[in-house]
Amino acid sequence: MLDISELTQTYIHNNFSPETQQQMLAALTVLERFSVKYYEDDLESLITLEGMVEKENIRDIFNEKINRYLHTVLEEHQIFLNEEHDISLYERLELCQFLLLVQDLEDKSLLAYRLTGDDHPKSVFVSLASRYTYLEEFRVMEIVDRVGTDLIYAMRQFAQESLNDETNLDIIQMKEWKIFTAFINKNVVTIADTLRERGYSKITFNHLYQLEKERIDSALLRNEETDRPKAAVDVVSLLLMCKDTYQIPLMEFDKQIANIFSNINNVTAIKHIITQILTDYDNFKEAYLKKELLDQGGRNE
Numbered sequence: 001m002l003d004i005s006e007l008t009q010t011y012i013h014n015n016f017s018p019e020t021q022q023q024m025l026a027a028l029t030v031l032e033r034f035s036v037k038y039y040e041d042d043l044e045s046l047i048t049l050e051g052m053v054e055k056e057n058i059r060d061i062f063n064e065k066i067n068r069y070l071h072t073v074l075e076e077h078q079i080f081l082n083e084e085h086d087i088s089l090y091e092r093l094e095l096c097q098f099l100l101l102v103q104d105l106e107d108k109s110l111l112a113y114r115l116t117g118d119d120h121p122k123s124v125f126v127s128l129a130s131r132y133t134y135l136e137e138f139r140v141m142e143i144v145d146r147v148g149t150d151l152i153y154a155m156r157q158f159a160q161e162s163l164n165d166e167t168n169l170d171i172i173q174m175k176e177w178k179i180f181t182a183f184i185n186k187n188v189v190t191i192a193d194t195l196r197e198r199g200y201s202k203i204t205f206n207h208l209y210q211l212e213k214e215r216i217d218s219a220l221l222r223n224e225e226t227d228r229p230k231a232a233v234d235v236v237s238l239l240l241m242c243k244d245t246y247q248i249p250l251m252e253f254d255k256q257i258a259n260i261f262s263n264i265n266n267v268t269a270i271k272h273i274i275t276q277i278l279t280d281y282d283n284f285k286e287a288y289l290k291k292e293l294l295d296q297g298g299r300n301e
């Protein structure tokens with residue numbers, strides 16, 4: 001959890017829209033994760049100038065400082081932006097969060113696959129960033145000026161370890177599914193249960209959807225109006241079943257499944273339920289893994 005001062009939190013809350021507040025707090029989390037020094041002292045010094053400097057000026061400088069800190073993080077990782085374009089806080093934040101996401105992926109096989117070949121560093125980065133962020137490929141191409149070869153080399157080396165142990169990757173995903181089935185009511189039969197019984201495993205969502213479009217559409221559309229919690233559970237089950245979606249399910253819902261539903265109101269309502277399910281599931285998973293670790297310790301004594 002982000003540990004920032006009450007002064008900074010209050011200032012953000014009182015001076016920015018809810019959407020910008022969320023982005024700024026996420027940006028401060030990114031700065032903390034990258035161990036950026038003295039950023040909060042710098043921001044607090046600016047906040048204390050209220051009354052001596054125009055409020056609008058302080059707000060603009062505050063926003064600019066956060067953007068500049070994110071900009072520095074990107075440049076330290078050899079990602080250089082095209083300053084001729086108007087680049088938003090949201091866009092800089094997405095690129096920084098991408099760097100954290102690829103570090104946090106347990107299963108890096110799909111990342112490693114996209115890093116194969118001898119494409120230009122910028123082309124490789126654009127392909128990855130458009131896959132693992134909410135930014136469109138054309139926009140990443142536009143706002144990124146150049147990318148250092150050392151970054152791509154480091155990412156390739158980092159990801160290669162996953163290709164060397166496919167059995168371990170299978171175990172990781174199987175364990176994810178095992179925990180999920182322990183989390184949901186054992187009497188609930190999801191669309192993923194049905195598809196697994198039909199022999200599907202180790203499959204990407206797009207491939208699965210091509211093969212079982214009618215069955216998946218029927219399951220999701222049948223409940224989108226009358227039983228949204230069931231539709232949400234079915235969506236989560238699909239996301240956790242497929243090898244390219246189980247690690248970042250909420251983003252993958254937006255990118256790959258949301259357009260299956262018939263209207264935006266249903267998507268919004270179901271996404272809200274999915275978000276709560278995933279939050280509860282993450283808490284359950286944390287407790288499950290802690291208990292498993294304790295049980296293993298007891299058996300080893």
